[in-house]
Amino acid sequence: MxxxxxxxxxxxxxxxxxxxxxxxxxxxxxxxxxxxxxxxxxxxxxxxxxxxxxDRKALAREFTPADISGDFRPNGSIDPQDPDYLALKAKAFADYRLVVDGLVERPLSLSLADLRGMPARTQITRHDCVEGWSSIGKWTGARLGPLLDRAGLKPTARYIVFHCGDTLEQTLDGSGQYYESIDLIDAYHPQTILAYAMNDQPLPVAHGAPLRLRVERQLGYKHAKYVMRIEAVDDYRHLGRGNGGFWEDRGYEWYAGI
Incomplete structure (x- = not known):
């Protein structure tokens, strides 16, 4: 060691x-x-x-295929009932488009085929939940850094926000829609990917189909599922209840590094 x-x-x-x-x-x-x-x-x-x-680019530990958990526990939303999500799911996500906008020079609208054609990474990593359990899975997805470069971040961009397709809690103020955010250091980390496959199979709905964030140096609640839109912003205080994420708005830390 x-x-x-x-x-x-x-x-x-x-x-x-x-x-x-x-x-x-x-x-x-x-x-x-x-x-x-x-x-x-x-x-x-x-x-x-x-x-x-x-080191900002230090890698989270990666494992071997023999280490993959036989039963990787899904958590949080496992079957969203939002109408827009259900419509996409009914067509096996053939109509899915990932929107990339906000403080970018070239807004994007990408299909799953587009995402599969982008620079990708496969990694076997451990998912650590704040509840105290861990599981190991194999993830394949588009690297977030090259995708952001394709969109062209404006100089004022400081955070990347992930807007998701699941409403985790019905609220009068509309803050029950899941969202999450990370800074540019984590966004450009080589292990930060938008996963479309898990254990060599298309990403299951319970684990965030059609697309989920994997930000391997942070706890599980930062790994947003059902990602529909990525927004580059200079500040996140105008979103939700102002703390940078669904769980952060409910008392969790914004930075959940491990």
């Missing part, structure tokens, strides 16, 4: 413990402005500390 690997393991264990403590306390402190400020401060420290000691 190299010093770098040992350091990453130590950091992962420490941050996981800290994250568990934060999540356990969320329901007690997120209703107070002081509690929210404390969580945001801790999250910023976690992100800066991890980025300081880990």
């Amino acid at each position: 190299t010093f770098s690997t040992h350091r990453r393991g130590w950091l992962r264990a420490g941050l996981a413990s800290a994250g568990a403590l934060v999540l356990a306390a969320c329901d007690r402190i997120t209703n107070s402005s002081r509690g929210v400020a404390v969580l945001q401060s801790a999250e910023g420290l976690t992100r800066r500390a991890q980025r300081l000691v880990i």
Whole structure:
């Protein structure tokens, strides 16, 4: 084991413990402005500390085919009932188009065939859920970095937002539609892909068909499923409840690095 690997393991264990403590306390402190400020401060420290000691392009551990989990547990939405999604599903996603817009020079509308023709990556990685379980799966998909280069990010773009096809919670303010966001460091990481296949088969609905994000150095709730639109933005505070993601709007940390 190299010093770098040992350091990453130590950091992962420490941050996981800290994250568990934060999540356990969320329901007690997120209703107070002081509690929210404390969580945001801790999250910023976690992100800066991890980025300081880990190479921005360091790879998450990859495994062998023999390590693939026989039963990879699906989580969150597993069968969206949104009308637009159901219409796509009824035609086996033949009409699916991924929209790429926002702060880009060349907005895109891509079919699954288009995505399969883009620079791709296959990786066998471990999915770590904030609930405490892990599974290993094989993912194949278009690399996000080259896709963003094709769209041409404008200089003011700072974050990439993933708008999804599932409503996880009915809300009066419309914030129940799933969304997620990452910064450009994670967007351009070589293991960040838009997966259209899992374990050498088309991506199952329960795991996010037709397209899901794999951002391998972050916890599972950042791996948005049912991705319909990718938007480049300079800030995410105008989206949802302003915290950068569905679960972040409900008390989870925006940066969930492992």
